[in-house]
Amino acid sequence: MSSLEQLIANLAAGVDTLSKIGTQDQINAHDARNAAITAAMELLAELRGPEEQFLHLSFASIDSANIAVLLRFEIAQNIPVDSSISAEDLASTVGLPVDVLTRVTRYAITNGIFTEPSKGKFAHSPISAYIAKHEHVRDIASIATGELATMNLALAEALTQQRVTGGKSPVAAFNVAYPDFNNAFEFIGSDPSRGQRYHKYLAGRTQLPLWDVQHLVSSWNWAEEIGSGTMVDLGGSSGHTCMALAPICPEANFIIQDIDPRGLQQGREVVASADASIAQRIQFTEHDLFTPNPVKAEVYLFRHILHDWSDEDIIRLVSNLIPALSSGARVLISEGIMPTGVAHVTGALSEKQIRLEDMFMLAVHAARERSVDEFVTVFKAASDRFQLVGVTGGQGGAFQSLIEMEYV
Numbered sequence: 001m002s003s004l005e006q007l008i009a010n011l012a013a014g015v016d017t018l019s020k021i022g023t024q025d026q027i028n029a030h031d032a033r034n035a036a037i038t039a040a041m042e043l044l045a046e047l048r049g050p051e052e053q054f055l056h057l058s059f060a061s062i063d064s065a066n067i068a069v070l071l072r073f074e075i076a077q078n079i080p081v082d083s084s085i086s087a088e089d090l091a092s093t094v095g096l097p098v099d100v101l102t103r104v105t106r107y108a109i110t111n112g113i114f115t116e117p118s119k120g121k122f123a124h125s126p127i128s129a130y131i132a133k134h135e136h137v138r139d140i141a142s143i144a145t146g147e148l149a150t151m152n153l154a155l156a157e158a159l160t161q162q163r164v165t166g167g168k169s170p171v172a173a174f175n176v177a178y179p180d181f182n183n184a185f186e187f188i189g190s191d192p193s194r195g196q197r198y199h200k201y202l203a204g205r206t207q208l209p210l211w212d213v214q215h216l217v218s219s220w221n222w223a224e225e226i227g228s229g230t231m232v233d234l235g236g237s238s239g240h241t242c243m244a245l246a247p248i249c250p251e252a253n254f255i256i257q258d259i260d261p262r263g264l265q266q267g268r269e270v271v272a273s274a275d276a277s278i279a280q281r282i283q284f285t286e287h288d289l290f291t292p293n294p295v296k297a298e299v300y301l302f303r304h305i306l307h308d309w310s311d312e313d314i315i316r317l318v319s320n321l322i323p324a325l326s327s328g329a330r331v332l333i334s335e336g337i338m339p340t341g342v343a344h345v346t347g348a349l350s351e352k353q354i355r356l357e358d359m360f361m362l363a364v365h366a367a368r369e370r371s372v373d374e375f376v377t378v379f380k381a382a383s384d385r386f387q388l389v390g391v392t393g394g395q396g397g398a399f400q401s402l403i404e405m406e407y408v
């Protein structure tokens with residue numbers, strides 16, 4: 001068999017396996033789907049050949065820029081659901097010159113976003129219809145193709161400058177992209193609309209299968225473990241995690257701490273419309289995790305927080321928590337877990353996400369994703385009273401793991 005025939009056979013086998021798995025078997029269905037997607041990607045790469053495949057990847061910034069324009073000018077939302085619209089009408093609705101609107105939309109069509117059923121008339125494709133309908137996807141993509149893309153593209157320059165300064169400066173690619181700010185969180189907090197978009201992005205992620213809070217909910221016996229005690233969500237943004245946990249922990253109280261008052265305010269507004277039995281058990285407090293934590297609680301949760309910081313910073317964060325910890329307190333870490341084995345080719349976002357996040361943690365915060373052992377090592381460096389109790393979750397596409405530490 002030629003390698004092309006082999007790749008076609010792999011793809012056919014992958015699709016066949018996927019079609020035979022029932023919807024109940026979620027873990028196998030997820031793995032089979034990933035295998036089929038990867039087989040399709042390998043076939044595509046073979047058909048393109050190394051040069052075209054590499055250049056295709058290299059021009060990804062044009063795709064990001066194109067999507068950023070679609071989002072900024074709300075192009076998908078202004079295309080009728082069941083019919084088409086002329087370029088002139090669409091341009092005047094979204095406020096772009098007809099020529100620019102036409103070129104941007106036609107570029108998007110090459111990626112399967114929109115269709116052009118007749119010359120100069122635009123309509124939805126399945127992707128653009130989905131974008132138009134789902135605000136959370138737009139919220140995520142707006143950050144991914146906006147500020148985040150700007151920071152990521154500065155990575156090569158930052159690493160070049162760091163080679164000259166022995167790694168001291170710039171701290172991260174972020175500082176090359178946005179030199180007027182010390183760090184990304186200061187940058188986010190400096191502009192109300194940016195802060196609002198960032199916290200919507202964080203909340204929007206939890207609506208994706210990969211980030212679904214249900215993975216977290218099913219990872220631990222929350223009701224029994226917290227009981228009528230308190231859980232503190234450290235850096236909890238607008239409280240989307242506590243909103244998912246409160247209904248299943250009927251006696252527990254939740255405190256969301258965050259440095260950014262805008263995320264907290266967004267959360268207060270959401271909680272205000274929740275059932276009183278939930279709303280009265282959720283509090284939002286402004287707190288800088290790099291200062292001593294004043295709240296004594298049974299459980300503390302770091303969810304997608306530690307990957308934003310270097311090992312030294314985590315030791316400082318955890319050291320500021322220690323005075324609040326009683327013996328037996330649980331500290332939970334909910335993040336992606338970096339695999340320790342060799343890397344593999346993958347076309348599936350759920351498999352790639354951990355390395356994707358690792359790359360942007362490097363660019364944005366000079367930080368990283370970690371393995372379980374790396375988390376344990378850094379906690380032990382803060383205090384040898386931390387004991388690893390166990391690790392749960394993380395299967396079936398759950399990017400969210402739960403590492404449970406006890407302060408003995």
Ligand SMILES: C[S@@+](CC[C@H](N)C(=O)[O-])C[C@H]1O[C@@H](n2cnc3c(N)ncnc32)[C@H](O)[C@@H]1O
Pocket residue numbers: 185202203234235236237238241257258259260263287288289290302303304305308
């Ligand atoms: C990656 S987000 C994670 C948010 C949330 N835990 C989640 O899982 O979606 C990081 C959060 O940390 C907050 N943060 C950053 N620096 C902080 C600090 N020094 N003290 C408290 N919160 C901080 C940010 O405002 C943001 O809400």
